[in-house]
Amino acid sequence: MIMGADLTTIWALIIAFAVLMYVVMDGFDLGIGILFPFYRPGEERDQAMNSIAPVWDGNETLLVLGGGGLFAAFPLAYAIILPATYPLIIAMMLGLVFRGVAFEFRWRDPGHRAFWDMAFFGGSLVAALCQGIILGALLQGIHVVGRAYDGDWLTWLSPYSLLTGVGVVCGYALLGACYLALKVEGTAETRAFGHARLAALATLALMVAVSLATPFLAAQYFQRWFAVPLLWYLVPVPAVTGLVAVLLLKGLADRRAARAFLLSLALFVLGAIGLGVSMWPYVVPQSVTIWQAAAPERSQVFMLIGVALVMPLILAYTGWAYWVFRGKVGTHGYH
Amino acid sequence: MIFGFDALTLARMQFAFTVSFHFVFPSISIGLASYLAVLEGLWLKTGKELYLDLFRYWLKIFLVTFAMGVVSGLVMSYQFGTNWSVFSDKVGGVIGPLMAYEVLTAFFLEAGFLGVMLFGMGKVGRGPHYAATLMVALGTFVSAFWIISVNSWMQTPTGYEIAPNGQFVPGPSWPAIIFNPSLPYRLVHTVIAAYLTTAFVVGAVGAWHLLKDSTKPHARKMFSMAMWMAAIIAPIQIIAGDEHGLNTLRYQPAKVMAMEGHFQSHPEGAPLYLFGIPNDTTQHLDYAIGIPKASSLILKHDMNAPLKGLDTIAPDKRPPVAIVFWSFRIMVGIGMAMLGLGIWSLIARANRSLYKWRWLHRAALVMGPSGIIAVIAGWCTTEVGRQPYTVYGLLTTAQSASPIAAPAVAASLVAFVLVYCAVFGVGIWYLLKLMASAPHPHEGGLEELGEAPVRAAGITPGPAQGNAEIGTLPQGSPA
Numbered sequence: 146m147i148m149g150a151d152l153t154t155i156w157a158l159i160i161a162f163a164v165l166m167y168v169v170m171d172g173f174d175l176g177i178g179i180l181f182p183f184y185r186p187g188e189e190r191d192q193a194m195n196s197i198a199p200v201w202d203g204n205e206t207l208l209v210l211g212g213g214g215l216f217a218a219f220p221l222a223y224a225i226i227l228p229a230t231y232p233l234i235i236a237m238m239l240g241l242v243f244r245g246v247a248f249e250f251r252w253r254d255p256g257h258r259a260f261w262d263m264a265f266f267g268g269s270l271v272a273a274l275c276q277g278i279i280l281g282a283l284l285q286g287i288h289v290v291g292r293a294y295d296g297d298w299l300t301w302l303s304p305y306s307l308l309t310g311v312g313v314v315c316g317y318a319l320l321g322a323c324y325l326a327l328k329v330e331g332t333a334e335t336r337a338f339g340h341a342r343l344a345a346l347a348t349l350a351l352m353v354a355v356s357l358a359t360p361f362l363a364a365q366y367f368q369r370w371f372a373v374p375l376l377w378y379l380v381p382v383p384a385v386t387g388l389v390a391v392l393l394l395k396g397l398a399d400r401r402a403a404r405a406f407l408l409s410l411a412l413f414v415l416g417a418i419g420l421g422v423s424m425w426p427y428v429v430p431q432s433v434t435i436w437q438a439a440a441p442e443r444s445q446v447f448m449l450i451g452v453a454l455v456m457p458l459i460l461a462y463t464g465w466a467y468w469v470f471r472g473k474v475g476t477h478g479y480h
Numbered sequence: 481m482i483f484g485f486d487a488l489t490l491a492r493m494q495f496a497f498t499v500s501f502h503f504v505f506p507s508i509s510i511g512l513a514s515y516l517a518v519l520e521g522l523w524l525k526t527g528k529e530l531y532l533d534l535f536r537y538w539l540k541i542f543l544v545t546f547a548m549g550v551v552s553g554l555v556m557s558y559q560f561g562t563n564w565s566v567f568s569d570k571v572g573g574v575i576g577p578l579m580a581y582e583v584l585t586a587f588f589l590e591a592g593f594l595g596v597m598l599f600g601m602g603k604v605g606r607g608p609h610y611a612a613t614l615m616v617a618l619g620t621f622v623s624a625f626w627i628i629s630v631n632s633w634m635q636t637p638t639g640y641e642i643a644p645n646g647q648f649v650p651g652p653s654w655p656a657i658i659f660n661p662s663l664p665y666r667l668v669h670t671v672i673a674a675y676l677t678t679a680f681v682v683g684a685v686g687a688w689h690l691l692k693d694s695t696k697p698h699a700r701k702m703f704s705m706a707m708w709m710a711a712i713i714a715p716i717q718i719i720a721g722d723e724h725g726l727n728t729l730r731y732q733p734a735k736v737m738a739m740e741g742h743f744q745s746h747p748e749g750a751p752l753y754l755f756g757i758p759n760d761t762t763q764h765l766d767y768a769i770g771i772p773k774a775s776s777l778i779l780k781h782d783m784n785a786p787l788k789g790l791d792t793i794a795p796d797k798r799p800p801v802a803i804v805f806w807s808f809r810i811m812v813g814i815g816m817a818m819l820g821l822g823i824w825s826l827i828a829r830a831n832r833s834l835y836k837w838r839w840l841h842r843a844a845l846v847m848g849p850s851g852i853i854a855v856i857a858g859w860c861t862t863e864v865g866r867q868p869y870t871v872y873g874l875l876t877t878a879q880s881a882s883p884i885a886a887p888a889v890a891a892s893l894v895a896f897v898l899v900y901c902a903v904f905g906v907g908i909w910y911l912l913k914l915m916a917s918a919p920h921p922h923e924g925g926l927e928e929l930g931e932a933p934v935r936a937a938g939i940t941p942g943p944a945q946g947n948a949e950i951g952t953l954p955q956g957s958p959a
Contacts, residue, residue, distance in 0.1 A: 199595060202550055209557050210583050216561060217580040220572020227561030227568075228882040234562050235892040238555045239899045245551035246903050249544055253910045292569055298888040440573040441649040448577045455584040462592045 152446065153439040156218040157428070159452060163214055165417045167207035168276075169320065169410050174201050176321020178244055178269020179314060180340050181262060189333040190262060194251070195474045196328035200466060201248060205241065217448055221292060221438040222428040229287045229294040230279045230301050237275035244268030270314065277313025281306030284423065285362050289432040305358055312351035316416075319344035319409050326402035328474050334402075341405060342397050348409075349390050352416065356383070359423060363431055366423050379422060386415045483890065488881050490889040491563040494896060496863075498555055500856050501900050505549035507855050510624055510671065511678020512542045513617040520613050524606060533698055533923035538682075541914050543598065548907050552900075557583075563889065567870050567880035571648045574640050574657060575630045582630075586623030589615055621671065628670055632663040635862070635872050636731045648871070661731055665724040666862075672717045673858065676818060677851025679709035684848025685915045687841040694835050698919040703844070704834060711822035718815055722778070728865075729779055732872060734793050735865030738804035740775055741765045742789040749773035750787035758801040763790065799867040807860035814854040821847055 174197040184190045216223040227234055247265035251258050282301035287294060322341035326334055360367040370379060393408040428435045439445065485493070516538055523531035557579070560568045568576075596604060596612035604612070639656030640648045650657060686703030689696055729736045737743075741753045743763045752774035756765040773783040780787070790798050821843055828834045866872055870880045 202547070203592065203595070205550065205554065206583070209554055210580075212557050212561070213576075213580050213583045216557075216568060216572055217576030220576055221569050223561045223572065224565035224569035224882075227558065228565045228884055231562055231882075231884055231888055232892070234558055235895065238558060239895060241554060242551045242899060242903055245554075246547060246907060249547045250906065250910065253544070253913075293565065293883055295883070298885060440576060441643075441647075443650040443652075443654075444573040444577050447650070447654055448580050451577075451581050451584050459584075459592075466592075466595055 152442060152449070153435050155449070156439065156445055157426075157435045159456075160211065160214050160218060161417070161421065163207060163211045165414065167204070167211050168417075169413050170200075170207060171204040172273075172317045172413070173197075173320035173324040173406075174204055175244075175269045175273045176317035176319065176344075177325060178265050178321070179273060179318045180321055180325070180337075181266045181269070183340065184333055184336060186259070186262070188331070189329070189336070192329040192333050192474050193325055194248070196325060198248065199470050202245075203463065203466070205245065208241075218440050218445065219428055219435065219438040220440055222433060224292070225287060225289055225294045225429050225433065226279075226283065229296060230282050231298055233275040233279050233282070233301065237272045237279075240268040240271035240275065242268070244272065273314045273317045274310045277310035278302075278306045280313065280420075281309030284309070284359060284420075284430055286431045287429050289429065305362065308351065308358065309355055312348065312355055315344055315347040315351055316409075316413065319348045320406070320413070323402060323406035323409050326400075327406055330473050338397060338400055338402075341409075342394070345390075345393055345397060345409070348412070352386070352412070356419065365431060369423060369425075382415060382419055382422070386412065386419075389415065485886070485890070487884060487886040487889050488878055490886060490893055491881050491884070492877065494563060494889060494893045495559060496860075497893070498552070498559060498896055498900070500859065501904060502549070502552040502556055503855060503859055504852050505545050505552060506620070506624070507674045507677045507852065508545050508681060509542060509549050510620040510674035511676075511681075512538060512545065513613075513620045514675065515678060515682065516542060517610075517613050517617040520610055524610060529921065530697060530701055533919055533921060534702060536923040537698070537919040539598075541911060544907060544911055544914070546594070548904055552904070555896075561882075562892075563882050563884065564870070564880050565882040567875065570646065570875060570880075571634075571871060574648045574650050575633060577650075577654075578626055578630045578633070578658065582623055582626035586619050586626060589619030589622065593619065624671055624674070625667060628667045629658050629660070629663055632666045633657060633660045634870060635666075635866055636660050636662040637871050637874060648874075662724075662727055665720070665727040669717070669720045669724045669858075672713060672720055673851065673855050675709065676713055676717055677855055679706045679713065680818065680844075680847050680851045681849075681915075682706040683710065683844045684846075687844035687848075688916070689918045690835060690841050691838065691845065692918070694838075694841075696918065698921075698923075700835050702919070703841075707822065707825035707829070707834065707844070710818055711826050714815065714818040714822045718819060721812075721815065726779065728862075732866060733788065734790065734797065734799055735804065735862070736779070737788070737790045737793070738799045738801045738865050739808040739861060740779075740787075741768070741801065741805045742775070742787060743801070744791055745787070745789040746776070747786040749777075749784045750775040750779075750789075752778065756805070758805045760801055797868065799865050804861055804865045807857040807864070810857040811854050811861060814850045814857070817847065818850065818854075 177193055177197055181190065181193065184193055212223075215226075243264045245268075247261040247268065251261035251265065254261070278301065281303070285303060285305050288296050288300070319341060322337050322344050325337035326341055329337060360370050369375065389408055389411045393405060393412065396404040396408055424430050426434045426436070428438045516535060519531050519535040519538065522528070523535060593612040593615040597609065597616055637648075638660045639651045639653055641651050643649050682702050683706030686699050686701075686706055689699035690703055693699070725736065725739075740750070741756050741758055742750055743758075743765055749772070751768075751770035751772045753765060753768050753770040756768035756770070759766050776785040776787055777783040779785075790801070821840075824840055824843070825834065828837045828840050834840075868876050868878065870877050
């Protein structure tokens with residue numbers, strides 16, 4: 146049992162890591178989609194597209210890894226969460242289909258480029274919004290009877306889940322704007338800094354709102370955050386978040402794109418830590434713990450071998466790809 | 481109930497629709513990835529520019545196909561949870577890891593090395609670039625291996641144990657799960673099908689351009705290569721299909737009964753029905769035309785061998801016969817037509833008329849989509865034929881579905897149909913446009929299609945930039 150528990154914890158961390166990696170990486174390219182209509186057709190939009198073209202499908206693969214990993218390591222959680230958020234998952238998928246093909250199609254068909262640009266925007270926005278609402282739906286709790294979700298197909302809809310939805314949209318826009326500021330030049334770069342500032346303020350405001358609302362969703366969250374011995378260990382989380390927020394706003398004011406991008410990533414990592422503190426040890430909050438949802442030990446061991454072999458390669462490859470494609474995109478680099 | 485369908489039927493329709501759409505794209509990208517590796521290899525070996533031109537031409541088509549495969553595949557990986565949650569909960573411990581391995585090994589091989597193959601060309605040189613092309617081809621194959629292993633396990637489950645709570649859990653040996661009894665047959669049959677599908681697409685494109693101008697060397701080369709594939713691979717596929725059928729007879733006899741239209745048992749040798757209209761209500765094959773005892777000859781290698789019919793299977797365990805019967809005949813019919821075209825091309829070749837016989841070209845053009853239709857028909861045969869089970873003999877489809885109400889499933893099904901038809905319809909139209917433009921000497925990379933995405937190109941400033949065009953191999957770099 147101890148061995149099993151250890152493996153389950155390892156798997157929870159692996160899934161959490163994959164989801165976080167997906168969120169920060171696909172986050173910035175979804176964010177660029179969300180901001181896309183605010184860039185002028187032609188040079189500005191082409192630069193924005195080029196900045197993510199080499200990496201987007203690798204980023205999206207992480208979503209398959211997150212979903213597939215959850216299925217394999219915590220099948221019960223996968224079987225409860227997906228039906229509970231059914232319309233959101235479907236809408237997210239369709240949004241991703243639209244934006245995925247828009248990458249290719251806008252170059253193939255200049256006559257309909259305006260349409261595919263809107264598809265890229267709409268698909269990205271819908272996908273981001275759905276991901277945010279799913280997060281809220283998860284945190285506010287899913288009603289489980291036996292081994293299945295018990296509820297309606299719109300039970301997830303609440304002011305809280307909409308709040309987290311808008312929060313994730315703003316957060317992704319922040320990541321996207323900072324990444325663009327790093328990658329593009331000229332008028333687009335100036336525009337990106339402007340967007341980043343607005344998105345940063347909105348993201349911080351929504352983070353505060355969500356953080357204030359969460360402890361009151363359930364007694365478990367309240368006790369976790371405000372019980373006395375633990376409180377002292379947890380105080381650094383909001384404190385560091387505040388510091389990062391100040392540095393981020395200053396970095397944007399100084400037009401330091403790289404710093405701003407890293408600080409917005411830090412914001413997401415801190416958000417994820419906060420989330421982990423709230424949820425632990427549940428994978429479906431208030432209903433199913435990671436141990437209840439875990440796959441058999443043999444499945445965990447078998448997959449762990451694959452992850453141990455392949456994950457370092459993936460990370461090294463991803464790092465290498467970003468290194469190769471570092472620096473500004475340029476406007477006419479393909480000549 | 482909505483539109484007369486219950487939630488279960490709607491969920492099945494949605495899965496069938498999305499998987500049929502998805503299946504087309506990997507079928508072509510598995511074949512094209514190998515074809516690209518062959519073309520680049522021939523270019524490196526012979527130095528003939530013709531091969532490089534063809535490589536660039538098909539690379540553009542590969543890219544669009546691959547993009548559609550990625551996005552439609554993403555949907556599949558979530559649909560197990562959204563619509564088949566009970567199935568996911570029960571078998572996740574067994575097939576989840578296999579699917580995770582698919583993601584880990586194959587997707588990342590493809591997505592990763594595809595980057596090098598397409599974007600980093602000016603930087604890596606010929607040898608490493610060819611290695612990347614080979615890895616992409618290998619990646620598509622490994623991807624197929626894992627997902628077919630999952631499907632085969634659902635058809636012929638082995639190596640599992642059943643936990644007290646009813647969950648399927650892995651037994652002590654993973655190879656017993658992965659290499660289940662139908663895997664080798666299904667894998668070979670499916671991968672060859674992907675190669676044939678691609679060969680007929682390539683052949684149709686070659687034929688189209690030959691019909692317009694039969695002197696063009698690029699069109700001649702791709703048509704000739706495709707016809708070699710048809711002549712060599714089609715007969716191999718027929719043998720592989722026959723072996724797969726015998727394997728199915730052993731493990732899923734009810735499926736073969738439905739394929740054959742054998743409602744009744746035949747104790748003294750069963751006929752091979754060529755035509756008939758299966759009537760699921762009366763459990764009878766109406767208007768049947770058949771060759772006496774031929775089915776026993778094919779399936780048992782003895783014309784008098786008794787064959788059991790669906791009357792030996794409990795009524796609630798019988799697959800729906802009509803779909804299986806017809807989809808099987810469509811697949812086999814196309815297989816025979818493919819063989820016929822292959823033989824025709826050999827005769828034309830022997831007469832030194834491969835590029836002259838216009839009716840051959842017209843036939844090849846018409847048969848361009850035949851592989852795609854055969855693949856979908858074959859898929860219907862095997863998937864409908866294993867009903868009413870998701871895990872054969874152990875877990876029924878009705879027991880596998882999510883607790884989601886019919887209106888929600890109907891809404892998502894309508895959304896999928898609308899979005900897929902629009903998005904992939906446009907995608908297929910772009911593919912046809914690419915195929916309609918003739919390949920030519922000094923075939924450009926993707927940039928000639930307009931302002932192509934910069935991708936890797938031009939990010940690192942410097943003199944190397946001239947070589948870093950998309951879809952372009954470094955001309956002067958050391959091999």
